[in-house]
Amino acid sequence: MTAVFRTAAFCLLLAILVNQAAGAEPVAIRGEILHTMAGPAIRDGVVLIDAGRIRAVGPAAEVVVPEGTRLLRGAVVTPGLIDAHTVLGLSGYLNQDQDQDQLDTVDPIQPELRAIDAYNPRERLLEWVRGFGITTIHTGHAPGSLVSGQTMVTKTAGDSVLRPVGMVAVTLGDGGRAGDDEKKSPGTRSKSVAMLREELLRGQGYLRKRQLEDETKRPDKDLRLEAIANLLDGTWPLLVTADRATDIASALRIAEEFKLRIVLDSAAEAYLLTDRIKAAGVSVILHPTMRRAGTGETENLAMDTAAALRRAGIPFALQSGYESYVPKTRVALFEAGIAAANGLSNEEALAAITIDAATILGVADRVGSLAVGKDGDVAIYDGDPLEFTTHCTGVVIDGEIISDDPR
Amino acid sequence: MPPVAIRFEPHPGPARPALIMTRLMLAPLIMLPLLSGEAAAQDPPRAFIGATLLPISGPPIAAGVLVVGGGRILAIGPQASTAVPEAAERIDLRGRVVMPGLVDTHSHVGGGCGADSSSPIQADVRILDSINVRDSGFRKARAGGLTTLNIMPGSGHLAGGQTVYVKLRQADTIDDIVYRDAAGNMLSGLKMANGTNSQRNPPFPGTRSKSAALVRQKFIKAGEYRDKLRIAADDPEKRPDRDLEMESLVEVLDGTRVVHHHVHRADDILTVLRLREEFGFEVVLHHASEAWKVADEIARAGVPCSVIVVDSPGGKLEMMDFSLATGAVLERAGVACAIHTDDPVTDSRLFLRTAALAVRAGMSRAKALEAVTLAGARMLRLQDRIGSLDVGKDADLVVLSGDPFSVQTKVLQTFVEGRKVFDREDPEDRLFAVGGYGGSRDQFAEACCTAPAAEASR
Numbered sequence: 001m002t003a004v005f006r007t008a009a010f011c012l013l014l015a016i017l018v019n020q021a022a023g024a025e026p027v028a029i030r031g032e033i034l035h036t037m038a039g040p041a042i043r044d045g046v047v048l049i050d051a052g053r054i055r056a057v058g059p060a061a062e063v064v065v066p067e068g069t070r071l072l073r074g075a076v077v078t079p080g081l082i083d084a085h086t087v088l089g090l091s092g093y094l095n096q097d098q099d100q101d102q103l104d105t106v107d108p109i110q111p112e113l114r115a116i117d118a119y120n121p122r123e124r125l126l127e128w129v130r131g132f133g134i135t136t137i138h139t140g141h142a143p144g145s146l147v148s149g150q151t152m153v154t155k156t157a158g159d160s161v162l163r164p165v166g167m168v169a170v171t172l173g174d175g176g177r178a179g180d181d182e183k184k185s186p187g188t189r190s191k192s193v194a195m196l197r198e199e200l201l202r203g204q205g206y207l208r209k210r211q212l213e214d215e216t217k218r219p220d221k222d223l224r225l226e227a228i229a230n231l232l233d234g235t236w237p238l239l240v241t242a243d244r245a246t247d248i249a250s251a252l253r254i255a256e257e258f259k260l261r262i263v264l265d266s267a268a269e270a271y272l273l274t275d276r277i278k279a280a281g282v283s284v285i286l287h288p289t290m291r292r293a294g295t296g297e298t299e300n301l302a303m304d305t306a307a308a309l310r311r312a313g314i315p316f317a318l319q320s321g322y323e324s325y326v327p328k329t330r331v332a333l334f335e336a337g338i339a340a341a342n343g344l345s346n347e348e349a350l351a352a353i354t355i356d357a358a359t360i361l362g363v364a365d366r367v368g369s370l371a372v373g374k375d376g377d378v379a380i381y382d383g384d385p386l387e388f389t390t391h392c393t394g395v396v397i398d399g400e401i402i403s404d405d406p407r
Numbered sequence: 408m409p410p411v412a413i414r415f416e417p418h419p420g421p422a423r424p425a426l427i428m429t430r431l432m433l434a435p436l437i438m439l440p441l442l443s444g445e446a447a448a449q450d451p452p453r454a455f456i457g458a459t460l461l462p463i464s465g466p467p468i469a470a471g472v473l474v475v476g477g478g479r480i481l482a483i484g485p486q487a488s489t490a491v492p493e494a495a496e497r498i499d500l501r502g503r504v505v506m507p508g509l510v511d512t513h514s515h516v517g518g519g520c521g522a523d524s525s526s527p528i529q530a531d532v533r534i535l536d537s538i539n540v541r542d543s544g545f546r547k548a549r550a551g552g553l554t555t556l557n558i559m560p561g562s563g564h565l566a567g568g569q570t571v572y573v574k575l576r577q578a579d580t581i582d583d584i585v586y587r588d589a590a591g592n593m594l595s596g597l598k599m600a601n602g603t604n605s606q607r608n609p610p611f612p613g614t615r616s617k618s619a620a621l622v623r624q625k626f627i628k629a630g631e632y633r634d635k636l637r638i639a640a641d642d643p644e645k646r647p648d649r650d651l652e653m654e655s656l657v658e659v660l661d662g663t664r665v666v667h668h669h670v671h672r673a674d675d676i677l678t679v680l681r682l683r684e685e686f687g688f689e690v691v692l693h694h695a696s697e698a699w700k701v702a703d704e705i706a707r708a709g710v711p712c713s714v715i716v717v718d719s720p721g722g723k724l725e726m727m728d729f730s731l732a733t734g735a736v737l738e739r740a741g742v743a744c745a746i747h748t749d750d751p752v753t754d755s756r757l758f759l760r761t762a763a764l765a766v767r768a769g770m771s772r773a774k775a776l777e778a779v780t781l782a783g784a785r786m787l788r789l790q791d792r793i794g795s796l797d798v799g800k801d802a803d804l805v806v807l808s809g810d811p812f813s814v815q816t817k818v819l820q821t822f823v824e825g826r827k828v829f830d831r832e833d834p835e836d837r838l839f840a841v842g843g844y845g846g847s848r849d850q851f852a853e854a855c856c857t858a859p860a861a862e863a864s865r
Contacts, residue, residue: 093721128719272844289842290718292751302842326752328721337814338757342841388763389812 026050027399028065029378031077035347037355037369047077049376052399057370072394072404076385078350079370080135080377080397082357083332084285084317085239085265087142088126089119089154093328099123102142102322104149108178108186109199111168111227113149115140121159125329129320130156131407132333133379133392136358136367138285142322143171143241143265145178146192147199150227151239153361155377157397162363167239167263168231170196173247174297193250200258203228237261243268243287243297252280263360266321268301274312283315283360286352288330289338291321306352307343317357318349337386346386382406447478447824454491457501458806463781464795473505475802478824483796500806504816506776507795508554508575508803508823509758510783512713513667513693513747516544516755517581521560521568521598527611527618528625530597530659531651532568534560535585540578543839543848544750549575549829550840551756552805552818553748555586555784555793559693562600562669565612565622569655570596570667572787574803576823586789594787596691597659600669601678602725619678626686629656659688665788666690667713671725673697680708691786693747695737696729702740711743711786714778716761717753734778735769744774745783756818756840763812776811 027049034045036057046063048056056063065071092099101118104110119139129137140151151166170176176192178184186192206225212218219225230236240251243266252273255262264270266287270277277284289303302308309316318339320330332353340349358368366375376399383390391406453475460471462483472489474482482489491497517538522529538558548556554575560567572586572594586594601618605611612618632653639645647653658664666688668679676692683690692698695712698705705712714737720729730736737744746762748755762775770778784794793801802825809816818840821829829836838846 093719094724094727095722096724125719125721269844290754290757292754299847300842300844302846304841323722326722326726327717327719328726329719331718334718341814341817387812387814388760389767391767 026055026066026069027072027376027396027401028063028069029072029074029077029380029394029396030060031074031380033076034370035076035078035350035354036371037079037351038371041347045077047370047378049378049396049399052376054370054372054374054376057372070401072380072396072401074380074393075383076381076390077370078133078379078381078385079354079368080375080379080395081133081333081353082136082138082317082361082368083129083134083320083353084138084357084360085151085319085321086129086137086139086329086332087322088129088137088139088156088320088329089121089123090115090139091142091322091328092120092123093125093128095325095328102140102148103144105145105178108146108176108184109195110145110149110224111147111231112223113141114165115150115152116161116164119152119154121154121157126156129329129331130395130397130402131392131405132331133381133385133395134332135377135379135395135397136162136363138166138319138357138361140166141169143169143175144322146171146176146186146195150236153363155397157400157402160398162366163361165230165236166361167237168227169239169241169265170251171241172196172250173242173244175241175243189246189250193254196254197257199228200232200254200260203232204258207232231260232258234259234261237263239263239265239285241265243301245269245272248273249276252276252282255280255282265319266298268298268305270314271302271305271308274308274314277309278312278314283317284309285317285319285357285360288319288321288332288335289342290330290335291323303338304342306339306349310344310348315356315360316352317360318352333385333392334388337388340386346384349386376400447826450477450825452476452481452492452495453498453825454495455498455500455505455804455806456486456491457499458503458505460796461504461506461776461811462796463507463777464797470501471505473796473804475804475822475825478802478826480796480798480800480802482798503819504807504809504811505796506552506805506807506811507780507793507800508805508821509552509779510555510745510781510787510789510794511548511553511748511750511755511758511779512557512691512745512783512786513715514548514553514556514558514750514755515561516548516556516750517542517558518544519558519560522564522566525610527564527605527607527621528566529564529568529652530566530625530655532560533571533595534558534568534598535571535581535593535595538571538581540581540584543846544755545575545578546829546836546839548750548755549821549823550818550831550836551754551758552807552821552829553755553758554803554805554821554823554828555787555789557596557667557783557787559667560598562598562604563607565599565601565605565618566625567598567600569664570598572596572789574801574823575821575828576826577828586787586792594789596665596667596787597655598669599666602669602671602675603723604669615675615678619682622682623685626656626660626682626688629653629660630686633657633660660686662687662689664689665786667693669693671696671729673700675725676701677704680704680710683708683710691745694749695733696726698742699730699733699736700728702736702742705737706740706742711745711782712737713745713747713783713786714765715749715752716746716764731764731768732770734765734775738770738774743782743785744770744778745786746775746778747783759811759816759818760814763814766812772812 141149355368358364380394781794
């Protein structure tokens with residue numbers, strides 16, 4: 001009886017959840033130019049969304065839009081944009097202690113820290129970037145310590161999480177050092193790499209012992225080493241923030257030694273090592289170009305690195321990154337504009353914040369292009385989305401019209 | 408040409424012995440910069456032909472002619488009606504856009520540090536004494552089409568020191584690029600700030616009220632110093648001892664030194680207007696993130712704003728309500744509005760981009776172009792020399808590949824006083840325009856200038 005009741009309750013709950021996800025009425029979006037990112041752009045195209053999913057995409061003449069369907073129009077329509085790396089939802093816009101959860105520096109290695117335990121879906125900056133068409137973000141623990149924690153992939157509205165664990169964030173180089181005054185490790189580049197290798201070796205030992213036949217000899221479950229084990233067996237990739245060529249080479253060396261799946265993050269000097277990155281089969285989530293070049297790790301960044309990666313055939317995506325001050329976040333759309341102005345075609349620049357980002361993040365089955373069966377995530381513009389003077393006039397996420405105010 | 412011909416607000420102008428003494432003190436330095444100006448004065452005429460000219464002071468001229476020579480603009484007009492001198496070198500710029508060199512009213516390039524941590528008001532300190540003219544920031548600024556900068560000390564002090572107005576000539580020393588008036592005085596303003604950035608442990612203020620009180624006390628002291636100078640007149644025995652800080656503040660009280668005031672919150676803006684009312688100084692409100700909330704009050708006071716346009720709000724509490732639309736709101740309220748880079752907060756190479764974002768949020772294209780040229784020139788009181796393409800003004804120009812507000816548009820060349828200081832075709836210049844290995848040497852001294860601000864934000 002109780003079991004039946006439980007099952008019924010569960011079904012009811014499930015029905016509510018499914019209904020919520022699919023909650024929106026059908027909506028059609030018609031664009032003078034429809035960038036599906038799954039093929040050439042369609043002139044006068046329509047995308048039809050129902051129950052949160054894309055049901056049809058094609059030229060307006062061919063797509064049957066049921067009568068009574070709400071219709072949004074725009075000059076240019078794209079898939080909802082993807083910011084391939086940010087800290088939004090963990091690093092709040094106020095920049096006060098109570099809204100900064102992207103970094104805990106007590107221990108330099110904390111792969112067990114989960115992004116979902118800190119993510120605030122009501123963070124105001126999410127609304128801000130959403131207003132420019134960003135509907136999916138890869139967010140989580142920030143660069144700034146050797147292994148700062150996990151990342152996640154989520155929509156920018158509601159609680160729709162695509163991947164509760166995206167990657168584990170690792171920072172090599174100066175950005176991953178402990179503060180000078182703390183007399184803590186790692187204090188140098190070499191020490192960072194040594195500590196990371198030691199941790200991975202401990203993880204290998206843990207994995208081996210966890211599989212011992214004699215249960216009494218197996219080690220106690222350890223959250224930190226469980227996470228490391230997930231890196232070693234390829235379940236989770238490492239997101240390695242490395243800007244200088246030295247550190248990029250270190251990242252590739254470690255990946256080779258431990259057979260890890262890695263994605264290079266920021267990678268300001270990637271243009272110096274395109275052959276090696278390509279040979280290693282590694283993808284790059286490139287720094288925001290408008291990040292201050294300033295002194296230090298990113299001083300050699302270039303506006304045309306995206307074009308260099310494209311020429312080398314290296315998969316890449318663009319990101320807003322982490323900002324510690326003003327502005328508190330960059331906007332991936334603006335970064336794509338800079339890339340398009342410096343050697344990428346507009347289509348390639350859009351791909352770097354849609355389908356290519358989705359592929360690198362492992363969510364291309366859900367988002368990143370306008371294709372039947374994918375999530376109903378759409379951004380609408382009154383002109384070329386990459387132009388700074390163009391407005392985003394509408395955003396649809398999971399089939400729900402989130403905004404139709406121009407920004 | 409006198410750079411102080413137009414003031415924002417008339418104030419009684421008594422004799423200024425402090426200024427005279429400054430002139431005497433600076434006399435040996437006058438030669439160098441005049442020399443570089445003199446050099447340009449000998450340059451033969453050049454005619455830029457066929458570009459769309461954006462004079463700022465008037466409507467665009469399609470297919471225009473711009474003749475420069477001796478470092479100045481000699482003629483401007485439509486191709487059909489503008490004569491090109493026989494001797495002029497002819498430069499074909501068909502398909503290009505030419506506008507005045509950009510004027511940045513608020514920059515930190517050059518690695519300079521103003522005041523130190525000894526006290527919150529250091530009006531005697533000059534940023535010019537710490538600037539490295541070989542810093543890559545200058546080259547990046549030229550790559551962005553900037554030709555005039557107001558280089559500022561940081562905002563971690565109530566008064567962080569004297570700013571300096573510079574012309575981005577090729578330079579060996581800071582003396583080569585400082586703007587001067589006809590008498591040879593170096594031109595500069597005073598950087599002031601309120602709100603959280605300048606709040607710290609004593610002797611710095613801990614509250615907004617304390618900040619205002621410290622500033623009032625100092626201006627009252629400066630007024631008394633000025634009174635002593637007046638009473639002493641020409642009697643050297645009665646004259647008070649020279650005091651660099653007092654001299655600087657007396658110039659502020661006399662309206663000859665403009666206050667460039669860092670301010671974000673609406674209440675802090677009103678505090679600046681209140682102090683200005685009390686002491687009668689000339690002020691430009693810088694950043695003015697919440698100016699959109701008090702635009703009418705600012706308009707009534709007749710005070711200009713130089714705003715910043717960044718990618719998002721937040722990063723510090725005072726930027727909570729930052730809006731891309733501030734420029735548009737100020738335009739509608741009739742407030743004079745410039746846009747600045749605050750480099751490194753925004754990149755000088757993308758200065759036009761920030762104006763484009765202001766346009767996105769409703770500012771008119773004409774006013775947004777003015778905001779990065781003539782409006783800024785007025786705030787530096789250099790509007791008789793720069794900021795528009797008008798005969799007699801300095802031949803400071805930017806050659807663009809197209810629409811100034813398009814992401815695709817490149818700064819192709821930058822000219823200062825008719826001389827090319829940036830060319831995108833030049834591989835070395837291109838390194839600074841696009842970035843790459845070695846493209847950021849000697850950048851901004853971050854630890855010195857942003858640390859107090861970052862500290863304050865926590």
